[in-house]
Amino acid sequence: MVADQLLTGYDSKRLNTLYVDRKLELQGLIQAYSRTNRVFDSSKEFGTIINYKYPEITKSHVTEAIKLYGSGGNSSRIIVEDYSVAVGNLATSIYELKETLPNPTEWINLMNDEEKKELFISAFTVASKCLNSVTQYYCFKWDNQSFGLTEHKWKQYVGAFKNLTDSDDSSRDDVPVVDLYSTKLQGTEIIDSQHILNLIGEKTTVEGDNQTINDEVLRLINEEIEDLSNLGKDQQSKLLKRFVDKVLVPGEIPAGVRIDDEFNKWKKIFTV
Structure with missing residues (x-):
């Protein structure tokens, strides 16, 4: 719910979606809708307005307000493209990535080939x-067919990027790396060292005084x-x-010793 007191002097970069169930026009509409357009970081480029009042009339009011108060320039978009268009752009970019x-x-085949790596x-x-x-559209849902790959395959592309750029960060200043499920396969545990x-x-099983594993477990x-x-x-x-x-x-x-404790002790010696 939007109160008039929040239309000016209110700034929240985390605000992503505004739900409107009242009539808004002209400067009131621009001020209210603008509450969602604060760029938070590379992960938030725009906000979403969900309007419950008279869609066609609202569309007319938005058009009128933009004509009056929009900058008229081409440096930024006031209204983003439809979700289907954004998905189409994504599918094209995924095809080119493949x-x-x-x-x-x-x-690893690209590691020593600078030209192919840069491509x-x-x-x-x-x-x-x-x-x-x-992912910033409220209707976002992963679609293997429309996007051109599975979530796990995307995660592997993220992994390839990180390995080739020697980056362990979830993102860089110039690249919003979308991890989706943070090194996690759907329906499984998080895949990490721990x-x-x-x-x-x-x-592991115990043989004599030590822990061991069989060939199948090793595989x-x-x-x-x-x-x-x-x-x-x-x-x-x-x-x-x-x-x-x-x-x-x-x-x-040795038997009775925690594997992670032994690994951490070994790692300190090995990496010194």
Whole structure:
């Protein structure tokens, strides 16, 4: 609900959606709607107005108010394109991204090819900006067919970008990296170092005085480590792989010792 007292002198960059169920015109309309247009960071480019009163009349009032109070310039958009148009732009950018790297898990092939790497980074930047815009629509819902890839595949592209730019941040100043579910596969645990260490702890068995794993468990753990690398945590995955190969597999962890404690102790010695 919007009170007249909030129409001026009120500024909240976090405000994304305004629900209107009253008649607004001219400067009152511009002032109210403008409460949502404060750019918060790269993740918020515009706001959303949901109007419950007479859509066609409201559209006319908006058009009239923009003509009177709009800047008339081309430096910024007053009304963004329809969701379907934004999705179309995203699908195009995803297609062009795939052209630079069809399989995001093969990012290592671009590591020493500066030209191809820059083409990928450029295409990813465009796609990520398009996806960032699409996620800001209130009707956003991931659509594999319309977008051109699955959520997990997008996460792998994010991982490729992070690995190739040696960036462990969720975003850079010039690229709004859309993680969507923060290194998480739908319906599963968060995939990170702690998740893998917990998995190892659950799967080890005791032989004599030490902990050990069988070949099937080792295969499962290596798959998880590879997935961690593909999700943009290549340095973490390499450290875990070395720990597994040099400490866990040879049976050097005493029975009764927590795997994560042993890993942290080993990591301090190994990385000194």
